[in-house]
Amino acid sequence: MMTNLFTPFDLGAVSLRNRIAMAPMTRSRSEQPGNVPTDLMAEYYAQRASAGLIITEATQISPQGQGYSFTPGIHSAEQVAGWRKVTDAVHAKGGRIFSQLWHVGRMSHESFHTDGKPVAPSALAPDASVWVVDPAIGKGSMVPSPVPRALTVEGIAEVVADYAQAARNAVAAGFDGVEIHAANGYLIDEFLRTTSNHRTDQYGGSVENRIRFAIEVFEAVAAEIGADRVGIRISPFITQRNMNDPEAPATILAMIRELGRRGLTYAHIAEADWDDAPVTPDAFRHDLRAAFDGAVIVAGKYDRARAEAMLASGLADIVAFGRPFIANPDLPRRFAEDLPLASFDGTALFGGTVEGYTSYPALAS
Template sequence: MPAKLLQPIKLGNFSLANRIVMPPMTRSRATQPGDCANEMMATYYAQRASAGLIVGEGTQISPIAKGYAWTPGIYTPAQVQGWRKVTDAVHQQGGVMFAQLWHVGRVTHPDNIGGEQPISASAIKAENVKVFIDNGTNEPGFVDVVEPRAMTKQDIEAVLAEFKQAALNAIEAGFDGVELHGANGYLVNQFVDSQSNARTDEYGGSLANRLRFLDEVVDALVQAVGKEKIGVRLAPLTTLNGTVDDNPEQTYVAAAKVLNKHGIAYMHIAEADWDDAPVMSLEFKQQLRDAFNGVIIYAGKYDAKRASVAIESGVADMIAFGRPFVANPDLVSRIAHSQPWASHDPNTLFGGGEKGLSDYPRFSDTDASATV
C-alpha cells in the first residue's frame, strides 16, 4: 500500500526521494539568549532526513514576530549560523530542508516580544487563546494573549521587507527553500480570514483585498529567492488561534489561485485534525487541485493507508506526518516495511532538552512491542 508514498517526486528544482514530508512543528528548544538553533536541533532534524522534504519549525522573522518562548529566529547573524549547523547536518544525511518563515501577529504576549504591543491586520484580540512565556522555569508558562494594534501601511511595508530579508537569510543559512506560514491563525492568516480582518483600506473588506497581504508577501519571497524555492502553508478550515473565515471554500480557492499566479513550488494544506473537526470534502480538495498547478502537500492525522489513497486520488502529491515524526525518526523506513509507529510523549513537546526530542529510538533499536 505505501508504494505511492515512496515514489520520487520533483519539487521545484529538487528531485525528492519520496513523497513523505516532515512538516513544521514547534519544539521550543532554541538556545537562550538569542533564540538560536543549536546542535541538539541539528541532531533531531538529521535523524529524520530520510523524509523527502523537511520543513523546519516555525522561525520568527523579527523580534516582534515571536509568539512563544524559546522558538528560533532567522534575523540575526548568530541565528543564521545556528541554522547552518542544522542544514549542514540534514544535507550530510542526504535530506532536503525548507525553513518556515513565521510572523505570529497577534498570537503572542508582550513578555515574548520585549514588552511591545503585538501587531495584526486589525485591533481584534484573539479570544480564548493562550501562548507560553519563559516564566523562569523549564516548563512553559501559559498566558492569555493581549489586544494587538492594527498595522499601519508603514508596518506592512516593514514586515514585507522582513519576510524578504528572512528568505535571503534562510538561503545563507543553507536552507534549500522557504515556506511561508500562512496558516493556523498567525499574521498572514489574520489578514485572509474575514473575522480577524476589519480593515477598511485596500487590505480589508473584499476577498481580493484580504488576499492582498498574502499576495505581496509571496511576491517579496519570489523576488528574494525565486519561485522554485517557495512553498506556502494554508489551513482553510482550522479555527486555531481565533481566526475564522465566513466562506472558507471561496476564500481558499481564491488564495490558491493567488499562489498559482506566482508559480511557486508547492502549497501545503493543514487539515483540521482535532476531535469533531470539520472535514475537507473531496470536492473542496479538487477545487484546490484545479486552482494550483504546483505540488500540493496535505497534513492532518494521516496514516500510510490514508496517505496513499490521497495521492492515488490525485488531490495530493505529498503527505506530511507531524506527530508521527516526533516519535519515529525512521518513519520512512517504518512505512516502507509496514512496521508499527511509536507514540510521542506530549509532555516533552515544548521546551526542555534532548528528552522527547532526539532520544526516540529507531525501530531496529526496539522490539516489536512498539505501539501503533
C-alpha cells in the same frame, strides 16, 4: 506507474527521494538568549533526514514575529549560523529541508514586544493563549494573548521587507527553499479572514484586498530566492482563535490562484487534527486542483493507509506527518517495511532536554 509514498518527486527546483514530508512542529528548544538553533536541533533534524522533505518548525522572521518562548528565529547572524549546522547535518544524510517562515501576528504575548503590543491587521484579540516561559521560575505555561495594535500601511511594508530578508537568510543558512506560514490564525491568515481583518483600506474589505498582503509577501520572497523554491501553508477550515470565517475557503482559493500565476511551487494544507475538528471536504481539494497547477501537500492525522489513498486519488502529491515523526525518526523505513510505530511522550513536546526529542531510537537493521 502507480504513485505511492516511495515514488520520487520533483518539487520545483528540488528533487525529493520520496513523497513523505516531515511536517513543521514547534519544539521550543532554541538556545537562550537569542532564539538560536543548537547542535541538538541539528541532531534532531538529521535523525529524520530520510523524509523526502523536512519542513522546519515555524521560525520567526523578526523579533516582532515571535509569539512563543524558545522558538527559533532566522533574523540574526547567530541564528543563521545555527541553522547552517542544521542544514549541513540534514544534507550530509541526503535530506532536503525547507524553512517555515513565520510571523505570529496577534498570537503573541506582551512580554515579546517592547511596547507590550503584538501586531495584527486590526485591534481584535484572538481569544487564545500562547506558551510563555516565566524567567523567574524557568517554566512555561499557556497565557492569554492581549488585544493587538493594528499595523499601519508603513508597518505592513516593513513586515514584507522582513519576509524578504528572512528568505535571503534562509538561503545563506543552506535551506533548499522556504514555506510561508499562512495558516492557523497567524499574521497572513489574519489578513485573509473577515473575523480578524476589519480594515477599510487597501488591505481589508474585498477578497482582492484581503489577499493583497499574502501576494506582496510571496512576491518579495520569490524575488529573493526564486518562486520555484517557495511554498505556502494554508488552513482553510480552522475555526479556533476567532478565525471561524465562512468566506475563508473561497478567499484562500483566490489567493492560491493568484500565487499560482506568480509561480508558487506548492500549497500545503494544514488539516484540523483535533477531536471533532472540521473535515476538509473533497470538494475543496478538487477546487484547489482546478485553481492551482503546482504541487499539493497535505498534513493532519494521516497514517500510511490514508496517505496512500490520498496519493492514489490524485488530490495530493506529498503527505506530511507530524506526531509519527517525533517518536519514529526512521518513519519512511517503518512504513516501507511495515514495522511497528512507537508512540511519543506528550509531556516533552515543548522545551526541555534530549528526552522526548533526540532520545527516540531508530529500529536496528
